[in-house]
Amino acid sequence: MRLLTIHPSDNVAIDTDTGFKIARRDIGAGERIIKYGNPIGEAVKAIPKGTVVHTDNMRTLLRESEAYEYRPEKSAAAEADVSGIPETFLGFSRKDGSVGIRNELWIVPTVGCVNNIAEKLARDCGGSALTHPYGCSQLGDDHRMTQLILKGLCRNPNAGGVLVIGLGCENNTMESFRVLLSDADQSRLRFLICQDVEDELAEGKKLIGELLSRMEKDHRVPCPVSSLRIGLKCGGSDGYSGITANPLLGRFTDRLISCGGAAVLTEVPEMFGAEKLLMNRAVNESVFHDIVDLINRYKKYFVSHGQTVYENPSPGNIAGGISTLEDKSLGCTQKSGSAPVMGVLNYGDQIRSGGLWLLEGPGNDIVACTNLAATGCSMILFTTGRGTPMGSFVPTVKVSSNTALAERKRNWIDFDAGALLSADSPDELDDAFWNYVLSVAEGKETRNEVNGCREIAIFKDGVIL
Numbered sequence: 001m002r003l004l005t006i007h008p009s010d011n012v013a014i015d016t017d018t019g020f021k022i023a024r025r026d027i028g029a030g031e032r033i034i035k036y037g038n039p040i041g042e043a044v045k046a047i048p049k050g051t052v053v054h055t056d057n058m059r060t061l062l063r064e065s066e067a068y069e070y071r072p073e074k075s076a077a078a079e080a081d082v083s084g085i086p087e088t089f090l091g092f093s094r095k096d097g098s099v100g101i102r103n104e105l106w107i108v109p110t111v112g113c114v115n116n117i118a119e120k121l122a123r124d125c126g127g128s129a130l131t132h133p134y135g136c137s138q139l140g141d142d143h144r145m146t147q148l149i150l151k152g153l154c155r156n157p158n159a160g161g162v163l164v165i166g167l168g169c170e171n172n173t174m175e176s177f178r179v180l181l182s183d184a185d186q187s188r189l190r191f192l193i194c195q196d197v198e199d200e201l202a203e204g205k206k207l208i209g210e211l212l213s214r215m216e217k218d219h220r221v222p223c224p225v226s227s228l229r230i231g232l233k234c235g236g237s238d239g240y241s242g243i244t245a246n247p248l249l250g251r252f253t254d255r256l257i258s259c260g261g262a263a264v265l266t267e268v269p270e271m272f273g274a275e276k277l278l279m280n281r282a283v284n285e286s287v288f289h290d291i292v293d294l295i296n297r298y299k300k301y302f303v304s305h306g307q308t309v310y311e312n313p314s315p316g317n318i319a320g321g322i323s324t325l326e327d328k329s330l331g332c333t334q335k336s337g338s339a340p341v342m343g344v345l346n347y348g349d350q351i352r353s354g355g356l357w358l359l360e361g362p363g364n365d366i367v368a369c370t371n372l373a374a375t376g377c378s379m380i381l382f383t384t385g386r387g388t389p390m391g392s393f394v395p396t397v398k399v400s401s402n403t404a405l406a407e408r409k410r411n412w413i414d415f416d417a418g419a420l421l422s423a424d425s426p427d428e429l430d431d432a433f434w435n436y437v438l439s440v441a442e443g444k445e446t447r448n449e450v451n452g453c454r455e456i457a458i459f460k461d462g463v464i465l
Contacts, residue, residue: 004421006243007037012053016421019239019321019385019402021053033058036242036334040273040327053323060324062273064299064309070288071280080255085434087259090220090442091227092160095185099227100157101378101395101441103218104128105211107163107204108154110177111135111170114194118165121204125212127163130393130456136170142462147172148348149458151180152374154189155350157229158394160218161188161211163204168195187214220442226260228441229351231372231380231394232335233266235365238320238385240401242331245383245417248399251430252381252437253337253356262351264375265336266359266368268298272309273326274333278358283340290344294360301461316386335383347459351376365390366457379440387412390455391448395440398447399433414446 003013003022011034012021021035027047032039041058051057092100105127107118113136118129130153134146150172154162164181166174174193181189190207194200232249234241253263271278275295282288299309309325322328342355351357361371369380369392380392385401387409400406403418415436420426440446448454 004243006035009037010034014239014243021239021321021323023047023049023051023053025049027053032061035327036330038274038277038326038330040330041324054321055318055323058323060273060326062309062325064303065296068276068279068292068295070282070285072282072288073280080251080258082255082258085225085255085259088222088224089228089438091223092157092218093221093223094157095187096155098157098229098376099223099378100160101443102158103160103215104158105161105163105208105215106130106153106159106393107165107208108150109135110150110164110166110172110174113167113170114165117194117200117204120201121163121165121208124201125205125208127208128393128454130454132456132458134458134460135166135172137465138171138460139463139465142460143171145347145460146458147177147180149370149374150177152348152350152376153370153393153456154181155184156373156376156378156394158378159188160215161190161208163190163192163207163211165192165194165204168193224260225256225438226354228256228261228379229264229375229377230256230261230437231264231266231369231375231377233365233368233372233380234270234332234335234383235388235390236314236316236320236384236386237322237328237331238317238401239322240418240421241320241322241383241385242334244420245385245399245401246331246334248417248420248426248430248433249335249381249383250337251426252433253335254339255430255434257337257339257355260354262354262357263336263339264345264351264357264359264372264377265333266361266371267332267363268294268361269302269309270325270329270332270363271295271358272299272329273324274329277330278333278336278341281339281341281356283342283355287341287343291341291358294344294358298360320385335381345375347371349375362459364457366392366455367459369396370456370458379437381437383417384413389448389451389453391446391451391453393454393456395446396448397437397440411451412447
């Protein structure tokens with residue numbers, strides 16, 4: 001058994017064969033369990049040195065409410081070394097200044113009633129139907145959330161052309177939705193109300209033909225790396241996630257931001273237990289208060305539904321060696337690297353500049369990926385220790401935390417970070433990952449694209465009539 005100590009102050013080490021935690025010394029009942037240099041829970045009984053530390057002998061320290069104080073980091077994060085990195089990649093420059101890494105035809109229903117029509121048009125014309133069950137019978141903020149997410153999908157720079165298709169009697173009316181899209185490039189949008197035409201399929205194909213003619217003029221051109229907008233996500237974590245895949249993404253994020261690009265971290269419940277580290281990285285006190293509001297708002301959401309804020313990790317996470325939500329969160333947030341947090345994005349907000357952003361939303365894989373794409377992310381980096389075939393409608397790079405998973409599920413995994421367990425230095429793998437991501441930006445297909453896994457899910461928290 002080979003043990004890996006992550007931080008000098010840790011009283012647990014990682015068994016590199018299993019990913020589980022092992023006590024480095026005797027730990028008394030009530031004593032805090034330290035991993036990543038931070039507490040991830042407390043011992044519920046005495047834990048002798050050499051014992052596995054897991055759910056049977058430790059528990060969370062999280063509570064529903066906590067006071068937060070702004071304690072900014074004394075020194076700014078050091079910029080990553082970007083010497084020798086090309087300043088450009090080949091992408092699709094858009095009229096609004098954004099850059100796409102794909103030039104695709106998307107069909108976006110305003111309401112679930114026309115999903116089948118959208119799918120038929122996509123099959124016949126070679127596009128993708130971004131279907132969902134919402135757009136009608138929703139009220140208030142819930143209805144508004146659906147509209148904002150769909151708006152973000154229509155504006156994503158990977159869409160060379162978008163046909164927005166509605167029924168005609170839904171409360172997400174085409175008129176109101178078009179108002180939301182009034183600042184978008186109208187030459188890349190077409191609108192169809194099925195109740196207003198005799199043959200919706202024929203009319204849809206006619207409008208798609210117009211979009212395809214427009215898209216034929218699009219070609220890849222040199223675009224600045226600073227224009228990349230990348231989402232960060234993890235799903236099905238294990239004991240290796242916080243020491244291989246997530247730190248790999250963190251170093252990528254620091255390099256991207258040093259080049260002027262933007263990265264977006266979401267999954268608010270998986271910030272619980274690590275939120276103070278993010279708060280202390282706020283670029284100013286106003287952003288600190290925005291992060292506090294984000295965390296407290298999500299805690300209230302849990303409590304309002306009679307749930308505890310620490311009812312996590314999932315069974316798959318536990319089976320992989322993750323014992324508490326703090327354990328998962330401190331590993332999860334490493335995807336954000338060390339850059340200052342520029343601000344908080346709420347549902348439907350667009351990325352406003354380069355740098356690191358936090359995005360409102362749950363940890364659910366498909367919902368989180370949809371939210372990320374709606375902010376303008378053209379690619380999502382997705383770490384996993386358990387494996388998943390899912391993918392968003394933007395390229396979703398699956399990064400395995402362990403080599404066994406990468407070898408067993410080659411049809412799911414794009415990049416293996418498990419090699420870091422035996423690497424003397426991460427530099428070579430960091431460079432390989434950077435080059436891989438840039439190759440995806442220039443057109444290399446990810447496994448989710450090859451497999452046709454392009455899901456969408458919209459967060460819902462309201463009344464359905």
